[in-house]
Amino acid sequence: MSPTPATGDTGDREPLPAPSNEPPAGPSPRRLGRATVGKVIAFLPALVPTAIVVAIVVTLVSSSHLHNFGWRFFEAGGGSNPYGDLVFIVGSFLTAVPALFFSMLIGLGIAIASTTYLPSFLSKILDPFVDLLAGIPSVVYGIWAFIVVAPVFGTLVNPWAVAHLSFLPGFASSNHPTSPTSLGVGVPLAIVVLTLMALPITTLLIRDALRSIPRDLWESGLALGATRWEVVRRVSLRHGSRGIWSAAFLGFGRAIGETVAVAMVIGSADRFPVNVYDSSNTMAAYMFENLDAALVNPLVGYNLAELxxxxxxITLAVNILGRRLVTHIYAQEVPGL
Amino acid sequence: MATALASSTTPPRWDPSDDLRRSDTFRVRWRTGFDRWVGYLLPLLFLVAIIPILDLVYYIGSQAIPTLSATVVTSVSSYQSYDALGVPIITTFLFVALATILAVALGLFGGIATAEFLSERSASWVRMSANVLAGMPSVIVGYFGFFAFVLYFHWGYVFIAGVVTLSFFMTPYIFRTVDLAYSSIPRPIREAAFGSGAKPVQYILRVGTPIAFPQILTGVFLAMAIGLGETAPIVLTVTPNIVVPSGLFQPATYLTYLIWIGFSSPPGSIFLTEAFQAAFVILVVVVALNVVVRFIAARYRKRLEGLYH
Known part of the structure; x- marks a missing residue:
């Protein structure tokens, strides 16, 4: 660590090298000190995040009593199998996958515009708006979407789609339990809200991926006569593909785990949606709304813990995959990321 | 005549406009025009982010501000009988304050240890688990709180269960910013400290902390903003109460809970009014915290650059 003892004479010693940011050869200066007891004491608090994750996994496994339901858990519920939760798993994917698709598209557009086309002073003004989207609490999104956006779907979008798109499968309003023009809550509204909530994460990660392209590559692309769009499409997007994939994974993790906002806008009907306007439910929203029943019936508690x-x-897998793709630490903390 | 003949035998002089004219094919015009129009149209996508934010802030503000007054915010009368937001605000403040203290206690030392003491390998492992914890859905953390504290420890739906659950939710954010803050201290400064004989603890206390402190502060503020906006960990572990809890094992209420119970009430009902008021208060505090974080982070970055040069 300290190569030279601090004595007074510096007479015949070679001059100190100029300070540099390069890591010096030899043992890494990360490791401070040698005292093992101190090291152990210092090591313990570093285990806190791991310990919390392990505690969560252990608690959920032990309170789900996995043998109770077996594979019947993954069947559709109702009738002889009241504890089949396939509906909610399907509902989660039905809302999270389209939401991820839209937020990746919009995020790509915003990121390309902000890194390539906008003058830097404009993107400095506009980028914080996207980041601010991440800071808004999900319950605030929920009340806004339920009161402001849902009537737009109920009175404008859904009636228009029924009138003009009913030749498409699933767009007709027949055999619909509730009128598509009533409240506007349902899967489409949930997709809109989830798109907005995943947007800051996807945009931020794609922006970082596009910014990481070396200037040389960018300029040699332009020098070969390519337009900015061609350089973005053929060079930047390929160079940053890992970051873009990680944006997809982490955005999906956010979309599928979103709880309160979805519970407020999806309509909370525990069934497969019969058409595109229908209500359904997701894993997170169903779990959030029905935990009280676990106090009455322990089987419900086991079932919910298994869900x-x-x-x-799902979120662990998606998060680990997404994090392994990009190694750098984000200088800016974004909630939920 | 003679000059024209001479010029026709020598190669023609190169004229840049000639080149351009030759390359001005349909394909080139299409490519450059496409590029230009992409440049005009793509920035419009920012509207997808900006319009919802402005509409959300405007709508919630327009619903909440006419009914909000100093007496509403400070009145500690029973919040369900008439406009009085004092109890939820005070209780929420207590929630966030206690959870922040707990989360700092859980995350601060771990972050320092990860940045300063751990080998690169174990540090990356710990960082991964912190990232995973930050990416965990809030409902899962709430379930953990319910099964562990409410049921297993037999605490019941009480204040302290919510505080601990919330602090677990906030810990990874504090951990990560602390880790990042100490990791990004310039190497020459570390070497100068150790070269002049500082012990690790001396380095951390006297050199590292003063440099890293602003960024730690941003992490704490950010974690507070996140904790303030969370609903699921609280709703699943605490029952509401109409007074400020007098002890840790009392029921307690929370601002986001007011939104959750009031959002589907008919227009004009007291629950809906209170939901909007709560949403407005949360929005103001969260945005303020975010602005403060941005401000500190910008100053900190400048200072770090100053340290490098």
Whole structure:
């Protein structure tokens, strides 16, 4: 660590090298000190995040009593199998996948515009708006979407789609339990809200990926006669593909785990949607709304804990995949990322 | 005549406009025009982010501001009988304050240890688990709080269960900013400290902390903003109360809970009014915290650059 003892004479010693940011050869200066007891004491608090994750997994596994339901858990519920939760798993994917698709598209557009086309003073003004989207609490999104956006769907979008798109499968309003023109809540509204909520994460990660392209590559692309768009499409997007994939994974993790906002706008009907306007429910929203019943019936508690375990497995997998793709640390903390 | 003949035998002089004219094919015009129009149209996508934000802030403000007054915000009368937001605001403040203290206690030392003591390998492992914890859905953390504290420890739906659950939710954010803050201290400064004989603890206390402190502060503020906006961890572990809890094992109410119970009430009902008021208060505090974080982070970045040069 300290190569030279601090004595007074510096007579015949070679001059110190100029300070540099390069890591010096030899043992890494990360490791401070040698005292093992101190090291152990210092090491313990670093285990806190891991310990919390392990505690969550252990608690959910032990309170789900996995043998109770077996594979019947993954069947559609109702009738002889009241604890089949396939509806919610399907509902989660039905809302999260389209939301991820839209937020990736919009995020790509915003990121390309901000890194390539806009003058830097404009993107400095506009980028914080996208980041601010991440800071707004999900329950505030929920009340806004339920009161402001849902009537737009109920009175404008859904009636228009019924009138003009009913030749498409699923767009007709027949055999619909509730009128598509009533409240406007349902899967489409949930997709809109989830798109907005995943947008800051996807945009931020794609922006970082596009910014990481070396200036040389960018300029040699232009020098070969390519337009900015061609350089973005053929060079930047390929160079940043890992970051873009990680944006997709982490955005999906955010979309599928979103709880309160979805519970407010999806209509909370525990069934497969019969058409595109219908209500349904997601894992997170169903878990959030029905936990009280676990106090009355322990089987419900086991069932919900198992559902939580499924959601946990999905988000863990998606998060680990997304994080392994990009190695750098984000200088800016964004909630939920 | 003679000059014209001479010029026709020598190669023609190169004229740049000639080149351009030759390259001005349909294909080139299409490519450059496409590029230009992409440049005009793509920035419009920012509207997808900006319009909802402005509409959200405007709508919630327009619903909440006419009914909000100093007496509403400070009155500690029973919040369900008439306009009085004092109890939820005070209780929310207590929630966030206690959870922040707990989360700092859980995350601060771990972040320092990860940045300063751990090998690169174990540090990356710890960082991964912190990232995973930050990416975990809030409902899962709430379930953990319910099964662990409410049921297993037999605490019931009480204040402290919500505080601990919330602090677990906030810990990874504090952990990560602390880790980042200490990791990004310039190497020459570390070397100068150790070269002049500082012990690790001396380095952390006297050199590292003063440099890293602004960024730690941003992490704390950010975690507070996140904790303030969370609903699921609280709703699943605490029952509401009409007074400020007098002890840790009392029921307690929370601002986001007011939104959750009031959002589907008919227009004009007291629950809906309170939901909007709560949403407005949360929005103001969260945006203020975010602005403060941005401000500190910008100043901190400048200072770090100053340290490098």
């Amino acid at each position: 939580a375990l499924v959601l946990l497995a």
